[in-house]
Amino acid sequence: MAELGSNVGVAPLETLKSMSGLEFLRSIADGRLPAPPIAAMLGFHLAQVSEGYARFEMTPEFRHYNPIGAVHGGVAATLLDSCMGCAVHTHLPAGTGYTTLEIKINFVRALTYQTGLVRAEARTLHVGRRAGTAEGKLFDAKGTLYAHGTTTCMIFPI
Secondary structure, eight states: OOOOTTSSSOOOHHHHSSSSSHHHHHHHTTTTSOOHHHHHHHHHHEEETTTTTTEEEEOGGGGGBBSSSOOOOOHHHHHHHHHEEEEEHOOOOOTTEEEEEEEEEESSSSTTTTTTTTEEEEEEEOOOSSSSEEEEEETTTOOEEEEEEEEEEEEEEE
């Protein structure tokens, strides 16, 4: 997992343009490219990536809590947005980018610092020339579902 001060940053645009989405994400997962600052800030990492699939992992902590005593829903939403967008990204050729147009998240149960390791997994549903869709699920180590969602991503040349 990336910590602030380690291999954290944003790859140059020319690097992004020169690699397919799958190559780019594999380079982040294996440490050849830096992990994004948001991953270090929240404490998650890209654990596995293949065509049409992405998995992020993290352990929720007290620092992620909202005022009502549970992990803020934005943490789960960020994990799901990340894995769903990256699942779409795995299909993209070099010189192509994406951005999230819409996410829909359903929270099933609250995360706490006692939940332990969680994983957010996503698989693409459809990827075309201009848009891609994916679905994601957030589980604990026992396979208990905590949240699920869908995304629509806009695809464009960079």
